[in-house]
Amino acid sequence: xxxxxxxxxxxxxxxxxxxxxxxxxxxxxxxxxxxxxxxxxxxxxxxxxxxxxxxxxxxxxxxxxxxxxxxxxxxxxxxxxxxxxxxxxxxxxxxxxxxxxxxxxxxxxxxxxxxxxxxxxxxxxxxxxxxxxxxxxxxxxxxxxxxxxxxxxxxxxxxxxxxxxxxxxxxxxxxxxxxxxxxxxxxxxxxxxxxxxxxxxxxxxxxxxxxxxxxxxxxxxxxxxxxxxxxxxxxxxxxxxxxxxxxxxxxxxxxxxxxxxxxxxxxxxxxxxxxxxxxxxxxxxxxxxxxxxxxxxxxxxxxxxxxxxxxxxxxxxxxxxxxxxxxxxxxxxxxxxxxxxxxxxxxxxxxxxxxxxxxxxxxxxxxxxxxxxxxxxxxxxxxxxxxxxxxxxxxxxxxxxxxxxxxxxxxxxxxxxxxxxxxxxxxxxxxxxxxxxxxxxxxxxxxxxxxxxxxxxxxxxxxxxxxxxxxxxxxxxxxxxxxxxxxxxxxxxxxxxxxxxxxxxxxxxxxxxxxxxxxxxxxxxxxxxxxxxxxxxxxxxxxxxxxxxxxxxxxxxxxxxxxxxxxxxxxxxxxxxxxxxx
Amino acid sequence: xxxxxxxxxxxxxxxxxxxxxxxxxxxxxxxxxxxxxxxxxxxxxxxxxxxxxxxxxxxxxxxxxxxxxxxxxxxxxxxxxxxxxxxxxxxxxxxxxxxxxxxxxxxxxxxxxxx
Numbered sequence: 001x002x003x004x005x006x007x008x009x010x011x012x013x014x015x016x017x018x019x020x021x022x023x024x025x026x027x028x029x030x031x032x033x034x035x036x037x038x039x040x041x042x043x044x045x046x047x048x049x050x051x052x053x054x055x056x057x058x059x060x061x062x063x064x065x066x067x068x069x070x071x072x073x074x075x076x077x078x079x080x081x082x083x084x085x086x087x088x089x090x091x092x093x094x095x096x097x098x099x100x101x102x103x104x105x106x107x108x109x110x111x112x113x114x115x116x117x118x119x120x121x122x123x124x125x126x127x128x129x130x131x132x133x134x135x136x137x138x139x140x141x142x143x144x145x146x147x148x149x150x151x152x153x154x155x156x157x158x159x160x161x162x163x164x165x166x167x168x169x170x171x172x173x174x175x176x177x178x179x180x181x182x183x184x185x186x187x188x189x190x191x192x193x194x195x196x197x198x199x200x201x202x203x204x205x206x207x208x209x210x211x212x213x214x215x216x217x218x219x220x221x222x223x224x225x226x227x228x229x230x231x232x233x234x235x236x237x238x239x240x241x242x243x244x245x246x247x248x249x250x251x252x253x254x255x256x257x258x259x260x261x262x263x264x265x266x267x268x269x270x271x272x273x274x275x276x277x278x279x280x281x282x283x284x285x286x287x288x289x290x291x292x293x294x295x296x297x298x299x300x301x302x303x304x305x306x307x308x309x310x311x312x313x314x315x316x317x318x319x320x321x322x323x324x325x326x327x328x329x330x331x332x333x334x335x336x337x338x339x340x341x342x343x344x345x346x347x348x349x350x351x352x353x354x355x356x357x358x359x360x361x362x363x364x365x366x367x368x369x370x371x372x373x374x375x376x377x378x379x380x381x382x383x384x385x386x387x388x389x390x391x392x393x394x395x396x397x398x399x400x401x402x403x404x405x406x407x408x409x410x411x412x413x414x415x416x417x418x419x420x421x422x423x424x425x426x427x428x429x430x431x432x433x434x435x436x437x438x439x440x441x442x443x444x445x446x447x448x449x450x451x452x453x454x455x456x457x458x459x460x461x462x463x464x465x466x467x468x469x470x471x472x473x474x475x476x477x478x479x480x481x482x483x484x485x486x487x488x489x490x491x492x493x494x495x496x497x498x499x500x501x502x503x504x505x506x507x508x509x510x511x512x513x514x515x516x517x518x519x520x521x522x523x524x525x526x527x528x529x530x531x532x533x534x535x536x537x538x539x540x541x542x543x544x545x546x547x548x549x550x551x552x553x554x555x556x557x558x559x560x561x562x563x564x565x566x567x568x569x570x571x572x573x574x575x576x577x578x579x580x581x582x
Numbered sequence: 583x584x585x586x587x588x589x590x591x592x593x594x595x596x597x598x599x600x601x602x603x604x605x606x607x608x609x610x611x612x613x614x615x616x617x618x619x620x621x622x623x624x625x626x627x628x629x630x631x632x633x634x635x636x637x638x639x640x641x642x643x644x645x646x647x648x649x650x651x652x653x654x655x656x657x658x659x660x661x662x663x664x665x666x667x668x669x670x671x672x673x674x675x676x677x678x679x680x681x682x683x684x685x686x687x688x689x690x691x692x693x694x695x696x697x
Contacts, residue, residue, distance in 0.1 A: 072654060154679065164684070166676050167680060174615055178615075238695075555694065558602060558604060558611075565603070
């Protein structure tokens with residue numbers, strides 16, 4: 001079985017090559033079918049591997065097996081979490097390709113294969129990153145998926161906003177990746193190893209933490225947190241998500257940023273968690289502080305947006321903060337909770353982006369104020385939107401609700417309150433959009449802050465503005481929503497996720513009365529907030545302290561880079577006291 | 583083994599970041615990103631250096647006769663160059679489009695996305 005691991009990366013790359021080579025001569029239907037077939041084949045393979053992942057699969061590519069414990073080969077490791085991420089990435093790629101089926105705008109220069117080929121490359125990069133067993137290959141796959149993501153974000157090259165967002169995305173993420181590479185160089189200098197497990201053992205042998213390990217740790221973490229959009233590394237995300245084509249947004253928000261969080265988890269667990277390399281309390285302190293900030297900033301910015309895609313992007317930032325709190329709390333229950341949460345979130349967030357894409361292609365706008373009451377006739381989409389929103393808040397028995405409740409119980413204390421508040425605010429904001437756009441409730445709001453990005457006059461992504469919504473564009477979000485429901489509602493699924501995470505039995509991953517109550521609380525709060533916002537716009541209007549927060553998101557690459565350096569310094573400084581005392 | 587190459591690597595990385603943060607031209611910014619990446623080449627090659635070592639090419643060298651530098655980091659640096667070329671190409675293409683659509687490559691004048 002382990003011989004199949006490299007195939008997981010090879011199939012999408014092969015598919016992309018075929019599409020690029022023959023795309024010009026293929027009719028569009030054939031090219032898109034081929035793309036879907038390759039993506040679906042990879043997804044099937046990922047699921048088969050996932051089901052056979054215990055004991056863990058290890059493959060030395062090309063037969064470069066270690067000799068006497070030493071190796072210069074490339075190792076791929078198939079464990080539950082990694083293969084799970086690969087499976088989610090692959091399934092979402094299939095969904096995104098199905099969503100863009102036949103209706104998506106013609107590719108530039110009439111090359112029917114270019115868009116599906118890029119999507120397949122993206123899928124290959126994500127799968128590779130998920131199963132890479134050594135740090136350098138993780139970096140290479142990280143860059144592969146990033147570069148393809150920049151190209152996909154700026155795919156509509158005629159759009160002024162799209163190319164600007166793609167450039168911020170590109171500069172920030174590449175700079176983060178180079179920081180990771182500096183860190184990898186330092187770790188190699190210390191241990192002479194590149195495989196994750198061996199670096200961990202090498203650091204253990206060397207004993208306590210010192211400046212070099214700490215610097216490497218801060219650098220590696222910087223790059224991954226840029227990908228995971230933690231504050232203050234998050235600025236690229238709203239800019240990129242607001243402008244990327246909808247199928248690409250689905251992948252970016254649904255799985256790519258989560259892969260950053262997965263990277264943090266994996267690298268801390270295998271490399272730095274050894275005997276006193278970086279003490280657990282230091283990581284917890286550094287990560288939890290940043291994550292709480294991320295969750296709060298994401299939620300506040302989410303509430304005060306009118307551009308629907310940006311609003312959803314900020315909600316992703318807020319939820320990333322919650323995932324990172326779970327990862328930073330370093331307990332097995334929290335890990336199980338985060339896994340369920342990510343699964344549920346992937347389905348729901350992609351469904352929301354898919355529905356927003358319908359609005360864009362039907363009305364040529366994604367502005368909450370301009371769309372007020374205009375989408376009354378889209379009943380099916382309205383139902384999907386509202387149900388997605390409620391499950392985003394944690395409505396039982398959706399997967400998000402279960403994952404979040406498990407996480408809330410495991411972190412405890414004030415953090416539980418934060419979880420409930422953040423999910424209520426973000427879901428409340430999306431619900432506010434839904435009630436205004438689909439039901440026309442409340443009065444049409446006036447102009448907001450002059451500084452903000454509005455969503456009016458956006459170009460539809462389809463060839464023409466849609467007069468009726470094609471079935472694929474509604475079927476895909478519906479299926480994703482059902483999948484997200486199944487994560488939490490199908491008995492035994494959550495336990496299987498727990499088993500894949502830890503390899504052992506997961507004792508308590510099911511709905512209990514307390515968890516139901518937590519889910520219902522945040523759902524009701526979200527409903528209340530949305531009602532309040534729609535009926536009385538005054539008390540929830542924009543306060544004066546929002547202006548500086550808004551101005552931070554300036555769209556200026558230089559500012560974003562400066563913030564990234566601040567973040568790296570903070571990361572190193574937060575972990576410093578442990579080193580000095582130790 | 584001197585500490586100088588490591589200081590150079592850190593300095594090159596930081597000076598690249600400074601250039602990015604203060605850039606008034608997006609082509610210059612992409613160049614600065616390439617400068618940051620050059621720091622990784624310096625670091626990797628410094629890590630693999632051995633005193634008195636020569637290139638690890640064994641066509642005219644008897645294995646074990648004299649020290650050689652670490653070939654692994656050289657392979658890494660080579661891969662890194664390829665990655666860097668790809669990134670720079672994509673980003674420059676985006677800058678070209680920005681210049682066409684916005685009519686400027688000054689990041690201070692791009693105000694489509696904010697808030």
